[in-house]
Amino acid sequence: MQKSTIHRADADLKQAWRSRFRALPPASPEALRLALLDLRKDALYRAELQWRRHKAPMACYWRAVGVYAGNLARALR
Numbered sequence: 001m002q003k004s005t006i007h008r009a010d011a012d013l014k015q016a017w018r019s020r021f022r023a024l025p026p027a028s029p030e031a032l033r034l035a036l037l038d039l040r041k042d043a044l045y046r047a048e049l050q051w052r053r054h055k056a057p058m059a060c061y062w063r064a065v066g067v068y069a070g071n072l073a074r075a076l077r
Contacts, residue, residue, distance in 0.1 A: 030076075032076060033077070036076070037073050043066035044066040
């Protein structure tokens with residue numbers, strides 16, 4: 001029973017975000033997607049740089065930023 005409640009809440013949340021993105025002016029989602037892709041590229045570069053400097057915690061941080069930015073950009077397609 002708890003699983004279905006979670007799935008229903010997740011579906012409701014997805015629908016709410018779809019509605020919010022559809023309410024934006026037509027050029028806004030694409031501009032945001034491109035900005036997120038730029039952020040992803042920069043964050044992955046910084047992650048690699050920190051990894052080479054043997055700063056694993058910062059490399060993990062930047063890698064996570066890059067992954068989240070990429071996932072959000074894909075969601076805006």
